[in-house]
Amino acid sequence: MNALPCTIYVSFAGAVLAWLAGLRSAAAARWVALITALTGFGLALHAGAGFTPRAGLQDLVNVPWIAEIGVRYHLAADGISLTLVVLTGLAATAGILFSWNIEQRVGEFFALYLALIGGVYGVFLSADAFVLFVFYEIAIVPKYFLIANWGSTNREYGAMKLVLYSFVGSALVLAGILWAYAAGGGQGFGLGELAAAATHFDHAQQVGMFALVFLGFGILAGLFPFHTWAPTGHVAAPTAASMLLAGVVMKLGAYGCLRVAMALFPAGLAFWQTTIATLAIIGIIYAGLVALVQEDFKFVIGYSSVSHMGFVLLGLAAANARAVGGAVLQMFSHGVVAGLLFAVVGRMVYDRTHTRRLADLRAMPLHRLLPFAALTFVLAGMASMGMPGFSGFPAELTILIGAWKASPLWTLFAAVGILVAAAFTLRVMQLSFFGTTDRSAPHSAPHSIHVLPPITWAERAGALLLIGATVYVGLKPDVLLDWITPALQSPVMQAVFGGAR
């Protein structure tokens, strides 16, 4: 447990080391990055093995930092943060394996990548709003350079849009936190302190602060109608960055919604609950329908991420222990599955075929040219559709059961979203990998007979890691639920669930 803060420090140190190593050789930078990510992942798993689930946050570090305004460097973890820290380690490791083929400015790439990872670990472990905010912003800026420098389609536009959306979100969060700090008498930024102070705020203040903070974090979680940065950003990003963006960065938003907005301002949640649920359901169905008609392979996955994050937001909005537990499980599940999908699209397929247009891919017998990619995508697609045996199933089921308690209507509409998800996943699977089944066709079409480079060991390792995780959690969701459920019994969370309907 006490080694968890080291995930942050190791990542930042690794960022500097990778940059220095990159000045000498690309291979050195890659290995530094992989070892750093593995160390972080190992630390997270080690902490998970020694973790005793308890209600409430367990302190890791708590020392004064800026005494003049009452900021403490306070890190703490509970089952929710631990789940997401493990996810971050997993996604970071897989992302590095899938960016093994980066050739340009390798050191800088991995330095920015690891700095981003360090910021993400920091957010998940913060128990002080100031510290959380600092790490949150540290995670924003590297994204711009990762996408603008190493990205593809329309990368400068996608990068700027993504970063500005994130930054507007963080400005709203800052406004909300500072308002709460000022209203609380300027004592400190500890999440516990702020929550205690917030009980004395009047209703209008809570409603206003909740709106600012939830909207700010919600933008990053892909809340409809502020989700438009996500598809363009994901598509423009290099594979590893898309994996991280969809895998963990969107989770930062959802985590912030839960840990800051909901935990601090329960009365605000009660006021906005229906609005959030409605937006979440619109997001699930709308993004799913948009994914259904995309012509670009990666855009399908980009919109599917928005759709799946809608389930997380719905689970949060339902505000009962079961639904929120399901939402956290869905965060983990989607982090793994989206990473896998982006890896297949961006690394295994696009880097070899240099096209993402479904019409072009359809002309290639990809299931024969890249059988491993096809297998991975089928498994990932099944996980994404929420088939039993994969992590998506227990997660979405738990959310739907929890949402039923809040309002059966929500469950009904969200279930439509699952159908839509199945539709667009099957469509894209068919078009991309199993388009041409006619054996004579590829030989007559000269552009598709070129031999594609084989799948590398790094890709196999990364894919197996992620498939293993989704299957393991799918078969035994209790590993994570045993961590998550006690965390939802804490007094702060009970106040949240008590305030909402």
Added chain:
Amino acid sequence: MTPNFAGLFHALLPEAALVLGALVALAIDLAFGRGRTDAERMQLSAVIGTFALFLAVYHTLAAGVSGPVFGGVLTIDPLAMATRLGVLVLAELTLVISSGSARPRNPAEYVAVLLFATTGFLVMAAAQQLLLAFLALELASLSLYVLAGFDKTRPECAEAALKYFLLGGMSAAFLLFGFSLLYGLTGSIELPIIARQLSAQPLTPLLVVALVMVMVAFGFKAAAAPFHLWAPDVYQGAPPTSAALIASASKLAGFTLFARLLWSGFGAAAGSIAQSYVLPGWLPVVAAVSLASLLIGNFGALAQTNVRRLLAYSAIAHAGAMLLGLMAARRAGMGPLFYYAATYGLATVGAFGVIATVAQTGPCERITDLAGLHRRSPLLALCLFVFVLSLAGIPPLAGFFGKFNVFAAALQINGLGGYIGWLTILAILLSAVGLYYYLIVLKQAIVAPPAKEAPPISVSPETAVALILTAALLIVLGLFPSVILRLFAVTP
């Protein structure tokens, strides 16, 4: 008033060191400079200047916080001491960067004028009497006019200097007129007596006129809208190192001087905007200037293609945020304002230092002139990355905490219950606009490939050290802001 000349002498030792240093630099250059290259003369003068600045730092630290001096003409309170140290550090960085990058035709004069300007800043930091404040301001301003026009080979440099001089002269006239009205109203030029007199007076129209006159001069010094029009032209035309001094040390000293004038002199006439109604006074005027600066600065910067003009507009936007800190100073003390101004000065000196270095090997006017900086000089690109992100307010750099602290202080006045709260929220949201144009600069420096004919840039060792030191200071101060804030913990 009992004249205590020994006390005055001790308090003014830093200024004396600078003036002596300037004279020695001139004399040595006159005696031994003949027949040597400009670079050698510049280095020699810079060494003397550095020595003088270090001596000044030593005397500032040795004198410590001693309170009013010479019957209250000067006051060496924590704010004065912090400002003096800040100004000296910024001037030293500017000097080192100029010695490594700029090669002015009269190096000793350049260093001497820079030291005279710094002398003016030091007196501004401590002045507590209208006459002395005005004299210090004029000493600093006249030196800056000279520095702005120092590059005699470029016509736009002369244009910058003339514009700066004409507008500066006019603002000085306004300030003097305002001061004379205040003297007429209160019968004194000592701030404590003025404060006492004003608290017994209603806000008469004549007082309003006097305050507005002072605000005009303040707006000019701070480059705040609508008195900002000189800034883009001067930043663009002046030599980059002179622009660095105008944007950093001069601003820090100016904010200290006017914060002292407004709060400890005219605090009684402050008025209020903490509620949803306005109590007349100078605070509503400052709020209006702040609002205009935030809007004009941030949106004006979006349209710029010249990197120096972009920095000028960003300076206007930053002035708007600093004015928020000024408004919050009654409750939160001078800590947030000083921290903001000092760290902003550091980042600006650094950014102009990078521009000055790039400008040596090729033009550095348009933003696209920075293209491919990461390949032409990785060190400069890395330093610029730190400076620009600090200006944008990204943690863990000092610019972030500066903004955070100012906004927290401003919101603590009355939450969102009054105009100042809404102004703060606006400033927070506008920082997202700011990130856009800062990223445009970084995109060129870090992402874009270099132009075909662009040669690598060689950075002289002293410039490299100064830039790395500046970047390191921004990181350290950002991680441990208490280093500065602690100085202000005892002041109300």
